[in-house]
Amino acid sequence: MERELGWLKREALSDDEGRHALAHDLGVPFVSLEREDISLDALQQLPEPLCRAHNLVAYKESGDTLEVALLDLADLDALEPLRAQLGKKIVPRLTTRDSLRRALLLYQKILKETYGEKLHKETHPHKTLETLLRHAYAQRASEAHLETTPRGVLVRYRHGRTLREAMHLPASVAGVFGAIRSLANVGSKTLPQEGRFKADLGSGVGMTVRVSSVPVVDGEKLVLRLLREDTGSKGFTLEGLGLHGAGVAALETLLHARRGLVAVAGPASSGRTTLLYTLLDLLNTPELSLASIEEKVSARLPYVAQTAVQEGLTMAAALRAVLRQSPDVVMLDSITDRDTADLAAAAAARGVLVLASVPHESVIPDATVVVRSALVRKLCQKQTRTGRTLERRHLESLEPHADFAKVLAALKEEERVAKDLAWKEVAYPHVTGCSECDAGYSGMTGVYEVVVDGSSILNLYEDALYKAAAGLTSVAEVLRFVQQQTDVE
Numbered sequence: 001m002e003r004e005l006g007w008l009k010r011e012a013l014s015d016d017e018g019r020h021a022l023a024h025d026l027g028v029p030f031v032s033l034e035r036e037d038i039s040l041d042a043l044q045q046l047p048e049p050l051c052r053a054h055n056l057v058a059y060k061e062s063g064d065t066l067e068v069a070l071l072d073l074a075d076l077d078a079l080e081p082l083r084a085q086l087g088k089k090i091v092p093r094l095t096t097r098d099s100l101r102r103a104l105l106l107y108q109k110i111l112k113e114t115y116g117e118k119l120h121k122e123t124h125p126h127k128t129l130e131t132l133l134r135h136a137y138a139q140r141a142s143e144a145h146l147e148t149t150p151r152g153v154l155v156r157y158r159h160g161r162t163l164r165e166a167m168h169l170p171a172s173v174a175g176v177f178g179a180i181r182s183l184a185n186v187g188s189k190t191l192p193q194e195g196r197f198k199a200d201l202g203s204g205v206g207m208t209v210r211v212s213s214v215p216v217v218d219g220e221k222l223v224l225r226l227l228r229e230d231t232g233s234k235g236f237t238l239e240g241l242g243l244h245g246a247g248v249a250a251l252e253t254l255l256h257a258r259r260g261l262v263a264v265a266g267p268a269s270s271g272r273t274t275l276l277y278t279l280l281d282l283l284n285t286p287e288l289s290l291a292s293i294e295e296k297v298s299a300r301l302p303y304v305a306q307t308a309v310q311e312g313l314t315m316a317a318a319l320r321a322v323l324r325q326s327p328d329v330v331m332l333d334s335i336t337d338r339d340t341a342d343l344a345a346a347a348a349a350r351g352v353l354v355l356a357s358v359p360h361e362s363v364i365p366d367a368t369v370v371v372r373s374a375l376v377r378k379l380c381q382k383q384t385r386t387g388r389t390l391e392r393r394h395l396e397s398l399e400p401h402a403d404f405a406k407v408l409a410a411l412k413e414e415e416r417v418a419k420d421l422a423w424k425e426v427a428y429p430h431v432t433g434c435s436e437c438d439a440g441y442s443g444m445t446g447v448y449e450v451v452v453d454g455s456s457i458l459n460l461y462e463d464a465l466y467k468a469a470a471g472l473t474s475v476a477e478v479l480r481f482v483q484q485q486t487d488v489e
């Protein structure tokens with residue numbers, strides 16, 4: 001009550017003075033950005049359109065915190081969808097209107113110098129596209145919407161649920177539509193189509209761009225869904241987890257059809273939960289109703305109605321309740337009982353997309369696609385390696401478990417090796433440690449067996465071998481993995 005009275009009394013004061021006093025009352029530090037050095041890196045952590053819409057700027061980063069100056073603490077909610085991606089603690093500071101306006105102007109000036117001038121002058125469509133993607137990446141957009149208007153090209157970015165205007169470009173950059181179409185193999189302007197391409201933005205930053213083209217009355221509109229591939233950050237991609245080729249295509253087909261049952265099978269700590277979360281994340285758009293039922297909610301997902309199984313609420317009971325709300329997608333982590341498995345299969349048959357993890361695939365016999373998942377140690381990518389071909393004894397240990405011809409075909413199909421290479425010529429990395437790893441290894445990567453209509457694209461061993469040939473793991477690690485798995489069997 002006292003605080004309210006204090007606030008009322010201060011309404012008579014100027015906006016800034018009132019805020020200063022409020023900061024004091026709430027224990028939020030007040031900052032004057034005229035006196036602070038604004039870090040340009042910190043500034044670019046938050047998308048400019050969002051900063052402008054909510055009167056806030058990030059001005060300082062240190063370790064795992066990001067200091068954000070703003071006029072109204074209620075605007076902190078606008079940062080909610082970015083939290084996971086930022087991976088930093090947001091520390092709010094109140095500031096003056098003048099301070100904020102100057103910081104926003106500085107931000108706009110930097111963007112204009114770094115991107116805007118390039119975009120306005122650039123005539124080569126591929127260079128324009130590259131600059132646009134860099135800008136969208138720096139602005140942490142999850143989607144870029146490009147459409148022709150009578151004045152030129154309107155570019156909007158999506159952050160969370162909101163789509164905001166990012167820039168208006170002259171008609172001279174319209175060649176970028178053609179560049180995107182050809183990269184994504186999207187031919188028709190008059191029919192809705194989808195495609196994808198990969199973009200390398202330099203300094204280890206990669207992106208998968210999913211393109212959908214929608215015919216509009218006055219010209220064209222492309223929606224680019226931007227999937228970052230930088231390791232370590234949230235927002236995983238299937239490729240980032242170690243899926244590839246026909247396996248990715250099979251999963252994407254199912255996600256696109258948005259019906260069926262995906263069962264991810266594997267013991268605890270086999271990467272199955274991460275894969276489930278990633279699949280759900282790929283579907284996470286505001287237009288869909290998404291629900292999850294989890295044994296323990298380990299991460300909060302924006303726009304997903306998450307339910308935790310608890311005393312008195314079994315997974316089957318929770319699933320029955322969730323299905324009454326007619327969701328489009330349900331994630332179940334993890335199914336261990338027959339009841340839930342039957343309910344899940346019935347829901348999938350009715351047109352719900354069900355993503356489930358199971359300790360063993362026998363729990364859920366009706367899956368449309370089964371993904372068996374396991375982890376192997378990943379080779380440190382900091383070293384330059386010399387390739388070695390497989391030794392005879394290695395070939396003999398692997399032969400009973402893997403069809404080498406299938407592995408070679410996948411390596412060629414996905415352009416990991418030259419088309420005319422023979423199996424015995426495939427080179428594997430020679431492992432040496434460096435100062436940044438554990439004897440040549442750093443972290444884990446997934447190996448997967450994607451089973452569609454009862455047949456495997458590659459089995460777990462074949463996929464592990466594929467990963468060794470692709471330089472992601474070692475032959476020694478593959479042999480260890482085979483040994484470990486066959487011991488279990």
Ligand SMILES: [Zn+2]
Binds near residue numbers: 380382434
């Ligand atoms: Zn290393």
